[in-house]
Amino acid sequence: MSDRIYVATRKGLFTLARQDGTWQISGTDFLADNVSMMLADPRDDTLYVALDHGHFGVKLHRKSGDGAWEECATPTFPEKPEGQEDDVDMWGRPIPWSTVRVWALEAGGPDQPGLLWCGTIPGGLFRSSDHGSSWELVRSLWDHPKRRQWVGGGADLPGIHSICIDPRDSKRVQIGVSCGGVWSSLDGGDTWDCSGEGMRAAYMPPEQQYDPNLQDPHRVVQCRESPDRLWVQHHNGIFRSDNCGARWEEITEAGPSVFGFAVAVHPSEPDTAWFVPAIKDEKRIPVSGEIVVTRTRDGGRSFETLRNGLPQKHAYDLVYRHALDIDTTGNRLSFGSTTGNLWVTEDQGDSWQCAAQHLPPIYGVRFA
Amino acid sequence: MPACSRSFDHRRSNCKSMARVSFTPTLQRHIACPPVDVAAATVREALDAAFAGNARARAYVLDDQSALRKHMVIFIDGKRVQDRVNLSDPVLENGEIFVLQALSGG
Numbered sequence: 001m002s003d004r005i006y007v008a009t010r011k012g013l014f015t016l017a018r019q020d021g022t023w024q025i026s027g028t029d030f031l032a033d034n035v036s037m038m039l040a041d042p043r044d045d046t047l048y049v050a051l052d053h054g055h056f057g058v059k060l061h062r063k064s065g066d067g068a069w070e071e072c073a074t075p076t077f078p079e080k081p082e083g084q085e086d087d088v089d090m091w092g093r094p095i096p097w098s099t100v101r102v103w104a105l106e107a108g109g110p111d112q113p114g115l116l117w118c119g120t121i122p123g124g125l126f127r128s129s130d131h132g133s134s135w136e137l138v139r140s141l142w143d144h145p146k147r148r149q150w151v152g153g154g155a156d157l158p159g160i161h162s163i164c165i166d167p168r169d170s171k172r173v174q175i176g177v178s179c180g181g182v183w184s185s186l187d188g189g190d191t192w193d194c195s196g197e198g199m200r201a202a203y204m205p206p207e208q209q210y211d212p213n214l215q216d217p218h219r220v221v222q223c224r225e226s227p228d229r230l231w232v233q234h235h236n237g238i239f240r241s242d243n244c245g246a247r248w249e250e251i252t253e254a255g256p257s258v259f260g261f262a263v264a265v266h267p268s269e270p271d272t273a274w275f276v277p278a279i280k281d282e283k284r285i286p287v288s289g290e291i292v293v294t295r296t297r298d299g300g301r302s303f304e305t306l307r308n309g310l311p312q313k314h315a316y317d318l319v320y321r322h323a324l325d326i327d328t329t330g331n332r333l334s335f336g337s338t339t340g341n342l343w344v345t346e347d348q349g350d351s352w353q354c355a356a357q358h359l360p361p362i363y364g365v366r367f368a
Numbered sequence: 369m370p371a372c373s374r375s376f377d378h379r380r381s382n383c384k385s386m387a388r389v390s391f392t393p394t395l396q397r398h399i400a401c402p403p404v405d406v407a408a409a410t411v412r413e414a415l416d417a418a419f420a421g422n423a424r425a426r427a428y429v430l431d432d433q434s435a436l437r438k439h440m441v442i443f444i445d446g447k448r449v450q451d452r453v454n455l456s457d458p459v460l461e462n463g464e465i466f467v468l469q470a471l472s473g474g
Binding site: 053054055056057059071074076077078079080096097098099 | 394395398424427428429431432433434437439440469470473474
């Protein structure tokens with residue numbers, strides 16, 4: 001059971017603690033700084049925070065236990081080889097060999113102490129084997145010819161936002177890319193493949209809609225105890241895989257909308273997943289101004305619309321892809337919004353309490 | 369000696385001038401960056417010298433490819449530096465180099 005929630009926001013990192021049955025803000029760090037991502041490493045109790053200072057670029061800080069924060073190394077691209085042809089974005093501008101934002105940060109497996117994975121905009125995947133003291137660009141992915149086809153989704157530049165480490169085998173890694181689909185490595189990142197079938201990109205010409213490398217999975221999550229089950233909240237729908245991404249099934253009905261950014265899967269019940277829907281891409285606000293969470297318990301065949309404790313009138317909160325999380329028991333979930341509201345449930349979404357209001361725009365929520 | 373009034377660096381065979389590099393006060397919130405006097409022929413050399421004893425500050429001003437960050441700006445003797453990639457703008461004797469935030473970054 002998790003009694004602590006970390007909330008990454010546009011203006012700092014907030015910690016909430018559960019006391020006497022309610023959730024209260026118990027700490028603030030990096031107040032006024034843009035926290036694009038955070039990770040509480042369950043293997044060694046180290047906290048990592050990625051800051052986007054705008055003018056001064058991306059920085060990474062870490063804290064071990066009750067120790068002090070220290071700046072550690074930032075995932076940095078190597079010097080671009082002289083004469084290397086530029087990759088270009090859809091406007092013909094060069095894709096920079098420079099970290100623009102840390103968009104994913106995950107711990108390696110329990111058998112890989114100190115190993116971290118970091119996904120970035122503009123699409124570089126980095127690996128650290130020393131708790132973030134140094135980082136190495138995963139060249140096998142960066143140099144992959146298909147990587148050059150990635151385009152921005154939401155941001156001008158492509159980005160890696162999801163990293164799933166298979167609980168059965170830490171060398172089996174899957175990443176989600178906007179826009180570049182879901183990629184898999186079976187050998188710890190030495191080789192990569194993007195070959196899943198069935199994912200559909202409604203925003204592409206008909207003959208390209210099923211190209212795996214053109215998909216925009218907003219978020220990819222993996223069931224802890226049934227890792228062959230993956231869920232994806234995609235730009236134009238919800239997808240489920242029963243074979244670790246080899247094939248995807250599209251879910252076309254899910255309560256008020258299949259559009260959204262976030263998804264959470266129960267750690268031991270692969271058929272149970274949660275989404276926070278919104279009107280699709282041209283509006284990106286809750287349907288009818290009502291904030292709801294949708295839940296399926298049967299693998300997406302049916303959905304319940306959960307609204308007990310959530311605002312049901314003139315509410316326009318949007319929930320970003322990293323801003324919904326579930327705890328290790330599968331009973332507690334929390335999500336935060338662009339409007340700075342944070343909700344928590346302790347009964348799998350049957351009822352919600354508002355744990356914080358008036359926070360800065362929320363980018364990420366994590367139980368620890 | 370070369371036909372210029374600046375000191376001569378036999379190692380690099382170019383003219384170096386003494387200049388002062390000053391950093392925006394807003395950077396000081398993140399990392400100490402006091403003004404530093406350097407001998408340099410170009411802005412690149414000036415920054416290399418300034419960061420020689422303050423390596424962590426380098427990444428706050430320059431990006432991964434050592435170009436000036438998108439929303440940073442450098443003025444040298446009152447003029448905005450033109451070469452943001454190679455930082456080849458020349459440094460003159462008693463030059464004043466200011467490393468500042470660009471308003472484009474908000």
